[in-house]
Amino acid sequence: MPGVAIGTSRPCLGDAELLGQERGPIERPAGATGAPYDLVLVDRDGTLNVRRDGYVTDPDDLVLLPGAGAAVAAANRAGCCVVLVTNQRGLATGALRADQLRAVHRRLIAELGRYDAHLDGIQVCPHAAGTCRCRKPRGGLVREALRRASWAAWSRTVLLGDMPSDAAAAREAGTGSVLVDAAETPWRTVRRRLFEGRAPLV
Ligand SMILES: [Mg+2]
Numbered sequence: 594m595p596g597v598a599i600g601t602s603r604p605c606l607g608d609a610e611l612l613g614q615e616r617g618p619i620e621r622p623a624g625a626t627g628a629p630y631d632l633v634l635v636d637r638d639g640t641l642n643v644r645r646d647g648y649v650t651d652p653d654d655l656v657l658l659p660g661a662g663a664a665v666a667a668a669n670r671a672g673c674c675v676v677l678v679t680n681q682r683g684l685a686t687g688a689l690r691a692d693q694l695r696a697v698h699r700r701l702i703a704e705l706g707r708y709d710a711h712l713d714g715i716q717v718c719p720h721a722a723g724t725c726r727c728r729k730p731r732g733g734l735v736r737e738a739l740r741r742a743s744w745a746a747w748s749r750t751v752l753l754g755d756m757p758s759d760a761a762a763a764r765e766a767g768t769g770s771v772l773v774d775a776a777e778t779p780w781r782t783v784r785r786r787l788f789e790g791r792a793p794l795v
């Protein structure tokens with residue numbers, strides 16, 4: 594079929610991006626015209642992957658939640674820019690090493706890839722609680738994603754998460770949020786809450 598495939602080009606994320614330390618611009622996905630949102634920010638633990646006690650330090654411990662890959666793929670296909678926003682306080686306490694986080698994010702990207710889903714960027718708060726303005730429920734990760742994706746409108750940005758702290762972060766930054774409903778999969782939540790009446794989902 595002729596034409597440009599929307600939202601399907603996979604950016605290759607470098608080491609700094611995998612660690613959430615990249616500060617350069619995030620490009621608008623090709624063919625994003627008509628996307629229901631400019632930017633879909635996605636929490637990690639409990640939203641994309643199964644939350645576990647302690648930190649995910651081993652890639653083998655990263656297990657996608659049912660429907661998470663499909664949800665991200667749907668956002669990609671709809672032309673939305675998808676950026677991970679995750680608190681990883683373990684980096685400050687020593688419970689999580691940078692090389693472990695990089696390996697876990699490599700695995701996350703590989704797992705999403707099995708569903709034709711990809712991330713356009715990664716934002717990480719590596720700080721201890723109460724020491725920064727980016728750790729959710731603060732809004733810094735959201736604000737930084739919006740700064741990097743300077744073409745994105747705040748009013749066309751939404752954060753998909755599983756905790757009240759996700760909603761609070763979005764609220765502080767002035768964007769909307771959708772919490773994954775515990776009774777359904779991320780995919781169903783995304784379909785029902787994010788896209789319903791906004792764009793056809795393939
Ligand atoms: Mg979470």
Ligand SMILES: [Zn+2]
Nearest residue numbers: 718725727728
């Ligand atoms: Zn922080």
